Amino acid sequence: MSRPALPDDTELRDRVSGLDLDSKIRLLTGADLWRLPAEPRLGLSAVTMSDGPQGVRGTGDDPDETGLLAPAPSALAAAWDTGLAERLGELFATEARRKGVDVVLAPVVNLQRTPVAGRHFEYFSEDPLLTGTLAAAVVRGLQSRGVGACLKHFVANDSETDRTQYRARLDERTLREVYLAPFAHVLAEAEPWSVMAAYSGLDDGTESAPMTENARLLREVLKGEFAFSGPVVSDWAATRSTVASAVGGLDLVMPGPDGPWGDALAAAVRAGEVDEQLVDDKVLRLLRLAGHVGRLDEPGPAPVPAQPAAEEFRLLREVAARGTVLLRNQEDLLPLTPDSIRSVALIGPNAVAPYLQGGGSAYVPAVRTVSFEEGLRAALPEAVRLTVHRGGEARLRLPYATAALLTDPDTGETGVRADHLDAGGNRIGGEVNATGDWTTYDGFDAKTHRVLLRTVLTLAEPGTHRLEFGCPGRFSVTVDGEEILAGDDGRGVELVLKSSHNHPPLRGIDVEVGPEGRRLALALDLTVVDAGGYGRFVTAQLRHAPPGPTPYEEIAEAAAAAQAADVAVVVVGTNEEVESEGWDRTGLDLPGHQNDLVRKVLAANPRTIVVVNAGAPVLLPWADEAPALLWAWLPGQEAGHALADVLLGRIEPSGRLPWTLPARAEDVPVPDAVPRDGVVDYSEGVHVGHRAWDKAGLVPAFPFGHGLGWTRWTYESVALSPTPVSAILPSPAGGDGLNLTVGLTNRGPRAGREVIQVYVEPPQDDIDRPVRLLAGFATVQAAPGAHVTAEVRVPARAFQIWDSKARAWRTPPGRYRLHVGRSSRDARLAADVTVDDGRLHPPG
Secondary structure, three states, rough: OOOOOOOOOOHHHHHHHHHOHHHHHHHOEOOOEOOOOOOOOHOOOOOOOOOOOOOOOOOOOOOOOOEEEEHHHHHHHOOHHHHHHHHHHHHHHHHHHHHOOOOEEEOOOOOOOOOOOOHHHOOOOOOOHHHHHHHHHHHHHHHHHOEEEEEEEEEOOOOOOOOOOOOEOOOOHHHHHHHHEEEHHHHHHOOOOOOEEEEEEOOOOOOOOEHHHHHHHHHHHHHHHHHOOOOOOOOOOOOOOHHHHHHHOOOOOOOOOOOOOOOOHHHHHHHHOOOOOHHHHHHHHHHHHHOOOOOOOOOOOOOOOOOOOOHHHHHHHHHHHHOOOEEEEEEHOOOOOHOOOEEEEEEEEHHHHHOOEEOOOOOOOOOOOOOOOHHHHHHHOOOEEEEEEEEOHHHHHOOOOOOEEEEEOOOOOEEEEEEEEOOOEEEEEEEEEEEEEEEEEEOOOOOEEEEEEEEEEEEEEEEEEEEEOOOOOOOEEEEEEEEEEEEOOOOOHHHHHHOOOOOOEEEEEEEEOOOOOOEEEEEEEEOOOEOOOHOEEEEEEEEEEOOOOHHHHHHHHHHHHHHHEEEEEEEOOOOOOOOOOOOOOOOOOOOOOOHHHHHHHHHOOOOOOEEEOOOOOOOOOOHOOOOOEEEOOOOOOOOHHHHHHHHHHOOEEEEOOOOOOOOOHHHHOOOOOEOOOEEEEOOOOOOOOHHHHHHHHOOOOOOOOOOOOOOOEEEEEEEEEEEOOOHHHOOOOOOOEEEEEEEEEOOOOEEEEEEEEEEEEEOOOOOOOOOEEEEEEEEEOOOOOOOOEEEEEEOOHHHOOOOOOOEEEEEEOOEEEEEEEEEEEEEEEEEEEEEOOOEOOOOO
């Protein structure tokens, strides 16, 4: 897709000058949840946005709309491959145009500062260089096909706890060297067309303000120093002020049509509190964005195929497989040889119900999903017997009550009846749905004040049944006329921002059922939540679990199946209750009894492969006992095919950890990001992720950058040469970077892919600097016995620090050592560089 020609700024300014003030201000707040206002006098059509970053969710106009579900960003980051990331960005662009979307709210370049962060899976890495490099590749791919990226969440928005209220407190050096660094990298290398300001605030010692009002960072740094020319978009419902946000550098309030700007901003301009030139600049920035995506003048974006093509599915499969990290492989258990296998036991709660995507705004209704069972059945020879065993439930929340249990009390038909009631209690509409899932239900008239859900629950199986009810806002729940649960939370949009609307707290009761069965009359009286731009809705969840085996009985059954099989594949991990936007995790343990399950299966079968299906780190206390251990991330819709490709050797799991996997919770450098008195204090400074582990001298379960593969590599030589600063992005003022040529040979029996990693160790001086930091990387592949060379660029910025007094970058003098190897803890080669007068001097 060719990018439309963008009129020059002189022409755009002339267009803007022809509009009256009220018309200009109308353009600065969304027209609705996802669309920006159109203005025919400017040649401006509506620009449509959509959530990312695990796909393109769409606008929700079609409730049956599905889409491509990609692996989570952390899985893509594990491939350490910019070419692969750019291809995925191109796919996102095609998918966006398929759904009529012009701007995708992605990528997320916040850092994985703590492993318990709720949106950890949405972030690329704990490292700023790896994050910035891969995010830039995604942006290039996306925008090469005329779809805008929205870089988010600017900046230091690394926690979900009280995310709309807290302020991150960090010194300017930490901000510059760590948290601004990936944003600066993407802005310099890929020029994203929009940037999103975070919910949270920031205090860097110079200014303390919500990000939507932070003039120093938005106006001076982002728009001034970084020369960003597009609009700064608020996170949804993040803007709480009129004048402060308008003069602070925000350009677009989302969602609309309501918000703190509109008439209030027009009045502020007329009162002299806001310069009209600021309004003009905001409109100009929106026009630039519209021009880039083909919504300024005709003919508009080019069409794309209406349905996903086979090669799109193949790319998603490739990303999931190549991002898989082989952590252990004792005695070369992997890859499996299908001809030598007669039976496979597929075990684990995530084997039965794979966790494919994180919870929250990243959620995409997938066009299809391939389970681990389906993938293995399709890949294994028909003669191989495959059995599946859950081994215990890992979710804390019960399944939704099924249609078979629910009866409309008015008609006797299947389902739950919803009566829509006005403020006077009069029925003005209604409908019947099949199951107990009424999450974010909004199918009612604007006059609806309450929604009354009624059903009869029939329990036939003797024993103890468990019921759970979950509702946010104002509500009451009765069982056989007795109130068992009530709420009086009058908040509106905050229920959405804190994810209470789709993850409400649950209240449970046990119901004893005899041989004759039991029928319960249930009623859930729900007051409609008015969430502003997010709409008006209610949420109710009715969940049910029948009597059944205990987790230990299921574990025993699974261990017996493993003992009877030639190979056991145990899939353990997290789920949407654990990893989601809206809340942070409370710990690093696998949920449920999964550790017990793994140990029992390992004891039962020495040929056991353990697969971890999680986006963020979890503790694996049995890791050293597992013959083969794979980290499969949140792999998206092609999960089953990708895992089969890896297990059977069709695709090498060439992933490398983009974060550090702890062995003990007490070793984690930043154990949580819970605000104290409204502040998240970044007291660790520049020592984030693997840098903090190195500073403390602690040994993780597996270090940053670790990953095996199907072959073995010998690192043989490294040569250094200066690189012109114009070839290094971002380009610091003064001083050149370096180019490393690394020679290595594939000494193993199979073709393979290797990630060459370069770390800089600064001289021992009185500056508090990381022990070593990632300075560059490259990916190569080679046949067995082949010799290859890798070219790794190291920017001059890798040797620099931010001088807060001078408010500038400088390169401290001394001798620096470059470590070349396979992870942050596995160096194979080294070379020294001397810095003098701000210049890099390689040996010789």
